[in-house]
Amino acid sequence: MVASLVQLRGVTKRFYGQPVLSDVSFDIAPGEVFGYIGPNGAGKTTTLKILAGLITKFEGEVTIGGANVVTERDKTHALLGFLPQSAGFQNWRTVESALDTLGALSGVPSATRAKRIPELLERFGLSEARTKKVKQLSGGMTQKLGLIQALLHDPKVLVLDEPLEGLDPPSRKLLKDIIRERQRAGTTVLFSSHILSDVEDVADRVGILNAGKIATSGSIRELMTAFGLPIEIEVDLAVVPETLPFDGLGTVTPHKPDQWRLEVPTSGDADAIIHTLIERTLAAGGRIRKIGVAEPDLDDLFAQYITRSAARG
Template sequence: MKISEPLSTVVGQGKVPLHLRPDSQRAVLPSQRPTWTGVRNPARQSRKDPRDALLRFEPPLRWSTRRAIRRGFYASEASTRAMMIEVRGLTKIYGRGRGDGTKALDAATFEVPARSIYGFLGPNGAGKTTTIRILATILSPTEGRATVAGHDILDAPLKVQASIGYMPEYPGFYPTMTAEQHLDYWGRFYGMPRADRRRRTKELLDLVGLGAEGGKKLKAYSHGMHKRFGLAQALLHDPPVLILDEPAGGLDPHGIVFFRNLLRQLNREGKTIFLSSHILSEVQQTSTHIGVIHRGRIVSSGTIDAIQSRILGAGTVRILVEAPALSPEVLEGLRAMHDVKDVTRADWGLIVSAGTDIRAEINGYLVQRGVEVRGIKLAEVTLEDAFIALTGGAPT
């Protein structure tokens, strides 16, 4: 008995309704979808499970692409690049055919260095998920270009898909399949031999702490287990780039710490990680670089230290002076110093607000007057401070 089923290609996680010709990387209209025919598994024919036909098929990746994935070609090619993701003038307008449309991205431009953890931040509706879906080749930009691991998202989408592991905010799974069956199933879409699928399945389930739960059906998993399994699925073909949308969303403190340590481990092993998150403190502890998007535009991008220094330099510098015993005359002298805007007393000393970093001048002034200075430093700007300054206090 033969049946016919349209086969959807896979982009990282879940089934994406992007039907491709077997001999082309160009998308086709639903009416032009190719028909794939397979023989139902005789052992399960009586159960009439339509999934049997799909299990017999290779995905619509070119043979050269599948061979390259098996050989790790894209991973080795990407490992020599300085910038793993490059975005230039990316614009996305929804509903252009109905009036002016909605501009979700407005000429966004940024770079993600290789072997970095890049935290992508922004208020709700700023364009984070749209950017991620474009980088994962799920959406096409209205204007602009982007490359991932050296492959253009428009010219070589299948090579981009082979180079990334994509984990959406809400991963989609087949609930009646076990974790082991699920990874084996998706391994076929990447053309992985059976022995490699079995080995990789065991490695990844152990890595994410689900080694003892691999035989359970996914519908029995908790939210935290689904998140960990989603990361395992994204790592299945060992891509050089991970694109994660809210990976720690909805997790308890133990789950957040687990994800943080795991992402750091993967980064040490050479993975480039691009993640969006609303948990600013977690991004600050995990990321090496950040980008802030607001109303579709990138308002800042770089290392966390550089962005914090930029925020400090743009306004008032706060200097913390640890010196308990201070006379009123000394305080008045500090207030009269050049570039000092305000001096506030504290139990442990002073908070001096100034236009520039004048720690040396303050220290010299206090020492000349016999004040015991136990410490003097700049007040740190947290990622939350920087985020509010860059987005104008917009709610997230």
Template sequence: MSPGRLTVGTVLSVSTLIDAHLAQASGLHKRFGDIHAVNDVSLHIDPGETYGLLGPNGAGKTTTISILAGLLEADGGTVEVAGAQIRPGSTRGREAIGLVPQDLAIYPDLTADENLKFFASLYGMPKNDAKTRIDEVLDVIGLSDRRKDRVSTYSGGMKRRLNIGIGLLHSPRLLILDEPTVGVDPQSRNAILESVETLSEEGMAVLYTTHYMEEAERLCDRIGIIDSGTVIAEGTAAELTSSIGEQERMRIEISGSVDEAAHRMESAEGISDVAVEDRAIVLLTDDGSRRLPDVIRRLSDTDIQIGSIDISRPDLEAVFLHLTGKALRE
């Protein structure tokens, strides 16, 4: 059976949504020793809005999400969801939050049916309601025909879909998705993205983190870019893109030392930012076609072998590189 769509209409009984922000974080701070992991982070998410939180590894995304979900105590600041202040140890407002963590929160030795029954019991759902909801969730995530199979026999995409089903089981009003498409097959990935779009259209607030910029551009109504614990930019994809003007993004695949290649480009005329991405260097330039001969000359003076070269107009990836000096997947 192909994966279904996680629709509010079949899985959720969304209550009337208020006009105020459904979720709001104000002035969040969190330190771990000398590391200021979250530094004065404020954001809000409205009903029916998908908010993307993007940042390089170590930027503070996971810590921020943990505070928003009530799993971690902030050193300062407040979080409110559906009118209730969220803190570890408090049950107020927690029923409004569905968390789908990056690490799979499922039991591989249990079946999908058993996993969902276990989490339904943790949510305190009455047995009859739980049975109905489990049937609905399994149907829309496309696992009805595998409900009696152990999760250890599932593909990566199937496990991710079950993870999302667990997060939706109790009909949350805020769904937090932390890189939900990591390691999934294309079919499951597209099903997940379609599901997020539908949930947002039907009134759910979604907080979405990803290492795939195309997902953020497709799904997110607004995007916050976080680096070194601070939200350094926020807006729609169009607003963020316009903030860097007409700079182009040049991606050059190479063999040899990418660090050496990046170092050679740091002093090149017309290059404003340089970053390393896998086996490539990524440059922001005022005129890619005009700067290309100098770029090739600088790299050809070494043992570096140039592979493909791609020049693209300003996009969200270019904004991220400009603001953080890093590629999103770093």
């Protein structure tokens, strides 16, 4: 068992008497990428702010690298790179001046800053904007600047609050590449996002937070199994027969024109059902373009979780 680098134990936070987080606990191992997901208002940002030492009044214990985030802030801050949900910069600063100061405050030597800042600006496509004032940047560019400041001092732990928000697809891909690179270099990453396909792409494990409670955490595959998500068979017909072949096999829903999704219980034999579908379609004069099992993704998992939570009240 690898010792955790980030540890939350029984964290409860109330705002004006109302619980925002209730007894939240999870661990993140060194070098792990942990995706933190949940609906709006679930308490994701509050959790990340506690980790960053921005919120100090809460119940429970939070440590980074064994140091308490409240009482040993200097130690945890030396390990941490943090991107807040909306990174704010002083308006008068240029992109370069903002990064240089924040880098210096993180203890990055001048020579390293002189090398690293242009490199990161180049990587994020902000080289041209280096002498621009921060207030002249677009939302997406400001988000990139926020990411650069979080990476500048090569932190051991990266905590990113909605890092993909406001980024165009190439930038999202770039960020995911960077997260993977950082992971290979041994960095531990915790990030929240509501773009679940992106979380699925990079996270080793996910934690689902709902109404201030950590509902479940584990690898995506573990969660799929634990949730017992139904198997879906996707059927795409080139020629649709007069009688559709799904009768008695499961719940069918139209997906796209000439495409259907057949939901079968987890216990069902997907291979046998596919065989039956092919036989019935061909016998009825239909022709199949594509047929196969549609793997459930994180979106399905999350939707299922929210539906079940709502049903439980």
